[in-house]
Amino acid sequence: MTPRYTPTAIALHWLIAFGILASFSLGLYMTDLSLSPTKLKLYSWHKWAGVTLFALIVFRLGWRLTHPAPALPDTMSPVLRRAANAAHWLLYGLMIAIPVSGWLMSSAKGFQTVWFGLVPLPDLLAKDAALGDTLKDVHEFLNFTLLGLVAIHSAAALKHHFIDRDTVLTRMLPRALKS
């Protein structure tokens, strides 16, 4: 049997993937709305999703560090393997940096983040409009970098499956989906 990711790693991968897709789309949509109760609600949901994803990602990073990923196939060149490794750590870095930048932006703009309206996160920055605008640019830049990297990540997974015909994609699929 070819080595697979652990069921926990697989569950976290897909849960976080869909969470990121949802909150990314929400973030893109909500910023262009004019001020309304709906806009305030969507901003809060986006922040709640961000805090939730951050917690899941921290857990996932801990899991990854204690449960090594299955080795990449021997058919891959050493350069490609190193590139794949670097891309994965960059993905982790971005998944940590993006919610943190959002949290800091919210602080700098003077809006405390209160998870589900119940758990207040500390404001790490004092209110500063100019810094808030800079952090907005940072948050956006990191997100579009992530979008690009996710596109490469997905294309690579599909190439492994349909062109190289190896198990790199299937070992991250839930067992039920395995053909």
Add this chain to the structure above:
Amino acid sequence: MRTTSLTRLTLTAALALGLTGTAHAVEYGTLDTAASKVGFRYSQMGVTLDGEFKQFSAELHFDPARPEAASTTFNVPLAGIDTGSPEGNDEVKAKTWFDTATHPVARFVSSTVKPLGGNRFEVAGQLSIKGKTRPVSFPVTYTPGTPTASFDGMLPLQRGDFAIGEGEWSAFDIVANKVEVVFHLVAKPLAQ
């Protein structure tokens, strides 16, 4: 040693006497707007936010010897409202919020001042915002000082009572009904 303590005692006594003397003579009557602050605290999706009224003026009379005779008419031009974000500042001037074009000023006119013991007083009066007038009362703490005295307090109000936030904003699930006006007022003695 003994002389030093004696001098200190005399000084303290003189100071105490002097202060009591001024307290009876001074009547506060001018608001030091630069040193005063009128803010408000509101809540949006469970998040507490601070705003500020950047402009205000007042007529006030406060004689520490006769606090129950104190009175004030407090005006807040709503063009100077700062909700904490530029987007919010534009929004609250609209018809659904303060409708500042029709009702540019919020006003509080005191009617009675009741001593609560110590330096605390219960101030009652009429609050007018957006063409609606409601009776309100709130505690105020007086801090004597020379040459200025200060008054601190919080006036809780329900934005729904004044139709602040109509239409899509009239439900209180996003922006809460409760708003707390928090003030720190510094008063100078009447010009003599």
